[in-house]
Each structure stands twice: as C-alpha cells, then as structure tokens.
Amino acid sequence: MKSAGVRKIDVAVVGAGIVGICAAVNLVEAGRSVTLFDRTGVCEETSAGNAAAFAFSDVLPLAQKGMMRQLPGWLRDPLGPLTVSPSYLPRLMPWLFRFWRAGWVSNHDRSVAAQVALMRLAEQEWLDFLDRSGTRTMLREHGALELYESEAEFRAALPGWDVRERHGIAFRHVEGTELAELQPGLSPRFVKATFVPGWKNVSDPKQLGKAIFEYGRTLEGRLQFEQRSVAQVEANSGGGAQLRFADGETLSCKTLVIAAGAWSHLLAAQLGERIPLETERGYNTTLPASSFDVKRQLIFPGHGFVITPLEGGLRVGGAVEFAGLERAPNYARAKAMLAKAQAFLPGLDREGGREWMGFRPSLPDSLPVIGHARLSRDIIYAFGHGHLGLTQAAATGRLVRDLAGGNVPPLDLSSFSPRRF
Template identity: 55%
Template sequence: MASLLSQYPGVRGSAPVPADATVIGAGVVGLSIAIALQRRGLAVTVLDREGPAAGASAGNAGAFAFTDILPLASPGILRKAPRWLLDPLGPLSVPPAYALRIAPWMFRFWRACSPARVAHSTAAQTALMDLSRAELEPFLQATGTAGMLRKDGNLQVYESLAEFRAALPGWQARADHGIAFQHLDPEGMAQIQPGLSPRFVKGTFTPGWYSIADPRLYTLALAEHFRARGGILERVEVRSLRPTGTGVQIDDDRHAGHVVLAAGAFSHRLARTLGERIPLETERGYNTTLPPDAFDLRMQITFGGHGFVVTRLATGIRVGGAVELGGLDLPPNFARAEAMLQKAQAFLPGLRPQGGTQWMGFRPSLPDSLPAIGRARATPRVIHAFGHGHLGLTQSAGTARLVADLVTGQAPAIDPAPFLPQRF
C-alpha cells in the first residue's frame, strides 16, 4: 500500500487544482481513474447512465494483454480484411445498413495503416502498455483485488505454416521490446493445453499474459472500493458539458471543478457538446459464456485467423471476440456469437456447448488504435479518456495514472502527445 500511495501524492504544482472532480463513466477505465483521483486528495463523483460494469467492462475476455503492442490498424489487417468482410459472420463485418456511415472512419483507419503511422502507433502503444503493467499490481494491492489476478499466459494457434510465418514479423517486434514468448509444435502445445484439434500445426505461448478472474466482478469490486473511500456513484445519463469560469457545467443542475470523460463508446456524443468531433466508432463484440466445466482450459487461447479467443474465467468459459463495425443503434446479431461457438467446438473437440449465456457489447475504437487521453480543446478542465478498443481493461491502470497527472498538474508519467484527442 505504501508504495502505491507514494505514486499518488497529494496535489502539487503552481496552478491551483479544484478540490473536486466528476468522472463520467463507471466502467473499468472510469472507476480506475476515479480511484486514482481520490488518492490525489480530490473529492470524486462518478456518473454513469447504467451503473458500474454495465458495458464492455462486464463482457470482455478478462485479459491484461500487455504484449499486444501492435495496433489493429496495420498492413496485415488490410491484407486480411477483404476476405473477412466477405463472410457476414467472420472476424470483421460491416452491416450493410451501417456501411455508408462508417466510411469516413474506415478511410482514416486505412491511412493509419501506413508503415510510418504504424511505427508511431506501436511506440505510443508500447509506452502506455509499459506504464499500465507497472501500475497494475500496486493498484490491485491498494484496491484489495490482487487475489483476482491470474498469470496463466496465452497460446496463439495457427492452422498452417503460412499463417505462422505471416505472424513472425509481429513476434519479432515483440522480441525487440523484450517480450518473452515460445514457438511450439503440436506436441509442445499439447503439453501445456491438452484437447486442441490437430488442425493447428504451430502455436506461440506468451507467459507474460495476465488475466482477471472475472472482469465484471473486478469492476464491481472497484466500485465498492471507491464508495468505501467516500466516493459518490450515481446513475445519471449526462447529456451536455459546458465550460464555466470556475469549472464545468454538467447538464443544467451540476457543476464540477474537473470532468473526466470516460464514457466508452458514448463519449464522442458528449465531446460534441463541447464542439469537438472525435472519430470514435463502435466495435460491437459478441461472446458466449459457458459453465466453468465446459472444457479443461489451462490458459487463454487466441484463434487469430478467426478473430476470437477462449478464456477461462472464475465464472465460466468465455468464447468471444471478432469485430462488427455497426454503431450503437442497430439491433444485435447473435448469429455471430453462435458462429464463434461452433468454431470453438471444432477447434476444441471436447468443448461442451450447452448452458451458455450470450452477450453483445460496445468497444470504443479510434482509427489509429490509440485511445484519446488529454484535455478538451474548449477547456483544460475536461479530460478525455476513451477509445481504448479491445484494451480498456489492459490499459486501465496506466490511463488512470496519466489522467491523474493531467488533472493535478503534475508531469505526466509518459508523453501524452500521441494520445491527444485533437490529433485527428
């Protein structure tokens, strides 16, 4: 506890810092920020339209994917995307009803896939991953959630030597950063994870892949810790923000010295009330959570060629992933969850598919695969902290540290420039 408290000192700096802050969003990112601000001495209120752990923080795969330093926007994705898009139930889909609306975002995504931009995004992602890894375990200790951390590793599997060879440049980039991994043949894979289909000819095991026992229970535990330290958590749908001379007006009836906008996939709507148009889109993710005894799963398995994972949680076996760029308003297409479950049965022949619960959630995604972390253009009293895509849980502790630095006027732990919301 003492080591964490030393990382979250009291408010310092030449400029006066408001004694209160309001965080909009009670997902894992918003609550981590709220706790970090509490530890800087601020009185903190969290507002959320549905309450804690109601969105992607509940239904994600539960991984702290610190080794995922490569952005989704990359030449490799561009090569795979045409084939994937031909399959409406495949790893990447765009519903026809949303195709025209997503086109400007897709153009920005395409531009972000240039080698120079990928190199820039990888360096920035690496810095945020390193910070998040360094912050995670002290944060878990301080919030009483350390017992939920698992260090089982991840196994990425390949159906052909061609698929494996295509992945090698990415593994070299990880090796250059000091990330440990081991390439395995079928016998090596069977030793650490029995029950894989023989169709997988190669695999790569990453021991430094952490996970949480259950992401929903973890986020709810953060909410309880926040409340126990005097934090206020209210179920309120915020509709507008407006700068004032002393802070930020929230709708017509609230005022805060600082506001942190961490409302996930809904954040861009509130940013618009401040005059900012940030190209946030929604990766709709699907999963099925089976009973805990559905399979003898030893670690998370990534089926990268099919865009989904199978994860062992304390509450069940979760089969999910993929990307549907379909916005916030279209009805869910649970045939996508069923398609992944059918593939999982083929890939793990002993998997029992009965008794599952389906879920769909919104991942907030920006075209260059980096989150928006930084001050609003309209006022320095609003800090944006959203757009983490698949990496909200992974980067939650690091984002909390960086936002707390910005709010209290301290030197940021890492360079925030690559994450500026105005970079688009």
C-alpha cells in the same frame, strides 16, 4: 420538486466502466471528492463482458496485424471475424480510410512506440493498483497461446513477433508435444502456436471493476455513484464544467472526466471536438466452467476471437461488427464463434451458455484519447481504448490523476492527444 440552484461538486466522471472507475479511484486517492455517473451502473456494460485480459504484449495497431490484407474476405462473410452492416458502410468510410492510413509504415513505428510506453505503464500501475485495492487474488498469470492452422498463417505472423521482440516482449513458438501440453484437447488442425508467458488475465472483469469501486468507497467517503444519463456537457467560462442530465437537472463541477466509452465522442462533439471514434460491437457466450478445461487464454487470430477461462465460466468471444450504437444485436455472430470453438476444442460442451454483446470504443490508430479538452484544462478525455480498455485502465487512471493535478505525466501524451486527427 428540485431546487432552482445548481448543485456543485468537485469531480464528475462520466462513465462507470473500468476506465472511469480507475480514473475515479486514482483521483480519490489523490484527495479529490469524485462522483461517478453512468446510465446503468458500476461496471455493468462493455467492461462486464470483455475477455478478461491484461494484454500487455498486444502492442501492434489493428491495421498492421494483417487486418487490411484479410478485410475483403472477412467482409464477404456476415458471420466472420469482421463485418460491416451494409447500411452503415457509407458512414464508416472516413474511419476506414484513417484505419488504412494508420497501417502505413510511416505511422506504424510511432504508434507502436506509444503503445509500448502505455503498456509498460499499464503493467506497473495495474500490479500496484491490485495490491492497494486488495484485489491481487483475482489475477491469473498463466500466459496465453496464439494458435495457427498452417505454416503459412504462422509465417505471416512472424513480422509482428519480431516487432514485439525488439521491444523486449517475451514469447516462444511451440508445436507438437509442447503445444499439446500447454493445452490438452486441441484439434490437430493447429500445427503451431506462440506462447506468451507474460500475458495475464483476471478471474472476472465485472467483479474486478466492482471490487475496485468498493475499495474507492472506503477512502474517507469521497467516492459516490449516481445512476444518471448525461444529456449535455459544457465548459464554464470561469473554469470547471456543467452537466445537464436527461431529467433536466444541471450540475457544476470543478473537474470533468469523460470516460463514457463508445458514447464519449458524442459528448466531446458538444465541446466542439470531432474525434473519429467508432463502435466495434463484440459478442461472446459464457459457458459453465465445466464445459472444457481451458488452461490459459486461447487466441485464434485467423478467426478474430478468444477463449478465456474465468472463475465462474468459460468465455468464447471477440470478433468485430461495425453497425453503430442503435442496431439490434445479431447473436448469430456469437453462435458462429461457439460452433468454431467446438471444432477447435472437440470435447467442448456448448450447452448452458449466456450470450452477450458490448460496444468497444475504437479509434483508427488503435490508441486511446487521453488529454485535456481544447476549451478547458478542467475537462479531461479518457476513452477510445478499443479492445484494450481493461488492459490500459489503471495506466489511464494514473494519467488522468496527473492531468487533473497539474503534474507531469510519466510518458509523452502527444500520441494520445484529442487533436491528433
């Protein structure tokens, strides 16, 4: 029988994906006592099955990267790079309108500048964080190849590379012998590629998240985890916040961090804030490591997926499906990507794969929400990173620490404001 009293803690972080983990550990390093809450476990959902990339050069808004131009054709293909469940389309229309508007030239430069600033902080914070947590051995620095099947596709990508060049991002275009050396065994259908030497990957995103959590647990016992479903959040009139769990227990905390990924906007709505977050459902298949000798992450922009070599396998995944949080997975999408992967790498062995689906929390302008709730400065939002949750997690954790401590953040957070919409 539960006590009638309300349990009190210092910091509650809702969501134990990689963003929540990094926020929690940063706060523990700053001397706070933190409890992570998650319905499944530590790094067990979307953060477990991502493409394992530190994509610090991926600074272009999705709406700008040719997606609106290709959108009509993609929508006609239910197994293509982007699809929308017909029954979900009416609900998605306001988000798609904002997505289209985010690609306007007047919005583009502002979004890119904000993303570049966050990426620079992310790279610095991740390298420091990996060293502090003893996980630097999980970093892979082999770069990435973005591959093109025609001269026209390559030329269409050049404006985006020009933007990256203006922001000091290193790359070089390759073809012929150099392309074959960077990735032997590619189909000859790929006539050109862009090699990004600063692109980094990790050996396994799930194991990295769990290792960082365990590092946090060594810091004087100030990091705890509880497998709980949070049903409701509210701001306390005198400061702090309250959480009510699905089992009826209520808890009070001095600081609340909402980092619950694709479910975060539902909690923000309880605090009176309408944040246009949508769920990009992504699919992958993880094959045995012996399936093909992939040297570095391979990116297929015309098909919306990547192939990533992991420590224990080869991950083929990506694409976008808008169908909400409740619809059953459509693993035909994973199978379609795997069939393409075999065509692109003719020697690929497709046997023995494990299929997976996860929920990416996506905002129309491709920037996350990082900032205080309107009702209380004791409530901090840290969500909506889309495809870049792993990439930007360490920077977000640092920014959460600064916000919670009343310190001036190292970059302007106005572009990430919860109220920018």
